[in-house]
Amino acid sequence: MLTELWNDAEGGFHPASAPDFLPRTALQEVQLRRLRAVVARAYQNVELFRSRMDERGLTPASIQSLQDIQHLPFTVKTDLRDTYPFGLFASPMSDVVRLHASSGTTGKPIVVAYTREDVEVWSEVMARTFASCGLHRGDILQNAFGYGLFTGGLGAHYGGETLGATVIPISGGNTDRQIMLIRDFNVTALCCTPSYFTHMIERARELGIDLRDLSLRIGIFGAEPWTDGMRHHIEAEAGIKAYDIYGLSEIIGPGVASECSAQDGLHVFEDHFYPEIIDPDTGEALPDGEEGELVLTTLSKKAMPMIRYRTRDITRLITEPCSCGRTIRRMRRVGRRSDDMFIIRGVNVFPSQVEAALMAVEGTLPHYQIILTRAGGLDRIAVEVEVTPEVFSDKIRGLEDIRARLAQSIERILGIRVDLRLVEPRTIARSEGKAKRVIDRRNEG
Amino acid sequence: MKLQQLSLFLENRPGRLEAPLAAIAAEGINILTLSLADTAQFGILRLIVRDWEKAKRILEQAGWVVNLTEVVAVDVLDRPGGLAGALRILEDANLNVEYMYAFSLRRDDKAILIFRFEDPDRAIQVLLDQGLHVVDGDELMTFVS
Numbered sequence: 001m002l003t004e005l006w007n008d009a010e011g012g013f014h015p016a017s018a019p020d021f022l023p024r025t026a027l028q029e030v031q032l033r034r035l036r037a038v039v040a041r042a043y044q045n046v047e048l049f050r051s052r053m054d055e056r057g058l059t060p061a062s063i064q065s066l067q068d069i070q071h072l073p074f075t076v077k078t079d080l081r082d083t084y085p086f087g088l089f090a091s092p093m094s095d096v097v098r099l100h101a102s103s104g105t106t107g108k109p110i111v112v113a114y115t116r117e118d119v120e121v122w123s124e125v126m127a128r129t130f131a132s133c134g135l136h137r138g139d140i141l142q143n144a145f146g147y148g149l150f151t152g153g154l155g156a157h158y159g160g161e162t163l164g165a166t167v168i169p170i171s172g173g174n175t176d177r178q179i180m181l182i183r184d185f186n187v188t189a190l191c192c193t194p195s196y197f198t199h200m201i202e203r204a205r206e207l208g209i210d211l212r213d214l215s216l217r218i219g220i221f222g223a224e225p226w227t228d229g230m231r232h233h234i235e236a237e238a239g240i241k242a243y244d245i246y247g248l249s250e251i252i253g254p255g256v257a258s259e260c261s262a263q264d265g266l267h268v269f270e271d272h273f274y275p276e277i278i279d280p281d282t283g284e285a286l287p288d289g290e291e292g293e294l295v296l297t298t299l300s301k302k303a304m305p306m307i308r309y310r311t312r313d314i315t316r317l318i319t320e321p322c323s324c325g326r327t328i329r330r331m332r333r334v335g336r337r338s339d340d341m342f343i344i345r346g347v348n349v350f351p352s353q354v355e356a357a358l359m360a361v362e363g364t365l366p367h368y369q370i371i372l373t374r375a376g377g378l379d380r381i382a383v384e385v386e387v388t389p390e391v392f393s394d395k396i397r398g399l400e401d402i403r404a405r406l407a408q409s410i411e412r413i414l415g416i417r418v419d420l421r422l423v424e425p426r427t428i429a430r431s432e433g434k435a436k437r438v439i440d441r442r443n444e445g
Numbered sequence: 446m447k448l449q450q451l452s453l454f455l456e457n458r459p460g461r462l463e464a465p466l467a468a469i470a471a472e473g474i475n476i477l478t479l480s481l482a483d484t485a486q487f488g489i490l491r492l493i494v495r496d497w498e499k500a501k502r503i504l505e506q507a508g509w510v511v512n513l514t515e516v517v518a519v520d521v522l523d524r525p526g527g528l529a530g531a532l533r534i535l536e537d538a539n540l541n542v543e544y545m546y547a548f549s550l551r552r553d554d555k556a557i558l559i560f561r562f563e564d565p566d567r568a569i570q571v572l573l574d575q576g577l578h579v580v581d582g583d584e585l586m587t588f589v590s
Binding site: 206207387388389392393394395396399400421422423424425426427 | 450452454455456461482483484486487489491505506508509510511512514543544561
């Protein structure tokens with residue numbers, strides 16, 4: 001049956017997608033069996049997990065039901081730094097076939113490991129991701145996620161091949177060549193960060209190429225938060241369907257959750273990654289449907305299991321059935337990452353709020369950057385916004401008007417005054433990976 | 446009867462004016478006239494060039510945001526009261542000038558006024574009715590070459 005659906009070009013299914021459609025009770029049986037195994041594995045092989053469980057008087061046998069997961073201690077990002085490089089591995093190096101690492105911009109990088117089985121699971125969940133976004137055998141997938149230590153490139157690569165798509169391993173960067181290959185190779189699907197794709201749209205326009213005229217039909221975007229407004233912009237300007245995917249290296253890389261044809265929340269591949277939502281302040285588990293911090297437990301990871309890993313991502317779980325038929329639960333797209341939040345004059349600000357304010361005025365998202373400075377003990381926030389053809393006027397009054405409207409829109413949402421500066425196109429650095437939206441110079445000099 | 450004017454957004458900091466002008470100069474495009482409007486933070490460079498389509502393409506490919514606006518050129522005698530006379534006609538017709546700039550010709554004792562109107566077609570009708578000479582693009586080129 002699934003194979004038949006798979007042969008239907010529009011089906012969005014793949015044999016690997018079968019667990020997406022398990023009855024809930026069958027899924028929970030799989031989850032509990034795997035949870036008990038992974039907790040035992042972590043307890044036996046990783047000093048940090050064992051000592052924390054011992055402190056609480058817990059043993060692997062304490063896990064009798066899925067609810068018992070709430071007794072287990074959390075794992076946080078600093079645990080990965082503190083045990084750098086290999087302290088959280090549960091497999092001997094002879095079983096580890098791959099290492100990835102974060103860029104480590106804020107100190108020590110974090111290292112993650114995969115056994116051959118882990119790579120297979122990763123390939124499977126990425127194939128399920130692509131199937132969920134409507135890709136199938138015969139699609140030509142341009143993979144513009146960065147290859148290398150970053151998990152995005154290789155994760156998408158293996159998933160695309162497992163799906164049976166034709167993968168072009170172009171990696172990030174060299175935008176003119178990206179556009180040339182989309183055109184010359186009749187690329188039908190592309191994955192990268194949403195900010196890099198908006199840059200591609202902009203560059204294609206400069207080169208006189210309308211992406212809507214090409215065969216590209218699907219974009220798979222992840223690795224940074226983006227908004228629905230950005231999705232509408234991308235879909236209209238490139239003539240594609242744009243899907244949000246979610247993942248993080250600490251858990252596996254991309255492939256933790258993915259949107260489906262409904263574009264209404266991301267299905268978490270729950271048979272491998274167990275999601276919980278907690279109150280970020282108290283650590284208490286919250287009921288389904290409430291907004292809080294996403295906590296994930298890897299149910300099948302071998303080389304580096306994660307028990308109740310705090311993602312810092314704010315979202316909520318949706319339990320209502322999805323129109324696509326998948327039974328695995330969905331999470332709301334992550335609009336804000338508590339890591340991205342900055343505090344200015346006592347106000348918590350997320351870049352996505354600034355984004356929404358800019359979008360409300362311009363209709364599309366301009367390139368922007370938030371710059372925080374400190375002068376005379378007072379924090380200042382400046383927002384630089386590149387002028388676009390849509391808002392540019394030959395009249396000073398027209399530009400002063402747009403500047404004032406952008407500033408007011410941000411001030412209405414944040415409740416603080418901002419210094420809004422219009423800047424020339426292409427003066428804000430473009431990222432070929434994750435966009436850097438906030439520059440904090442408050443502790444410089 | 447209308448002229449195509451190119452406008453560019455520039456940040457108000459040293460060196461920003463030179464770059465676009467150098468870009469079109471490199472392609473052999475000569476500027477008939479220009480004006481620069483500025484605020485403390487940014488400015489708008491407005492250009493009248495012969496091959497505006499080519500200039501627009503060059504500037505856009507180099508990354509500038511270029512706006513195309515229709516403006517109206519009028520020639521008046523280059524002597525005291527030449528501009529004032531034209532402005533009086535516009536004022537009597539209740540036509541608002543968004544902005545204007547002017548340059549004098551090297552011959553014929555003439556000055557050219559470039560006007561930006563909200564409604565250029567109505568402005569042209571008024572100017573013609575009052576006996577002023579509206580200069581179209583081709584004619585302007587003969588004046589300056």
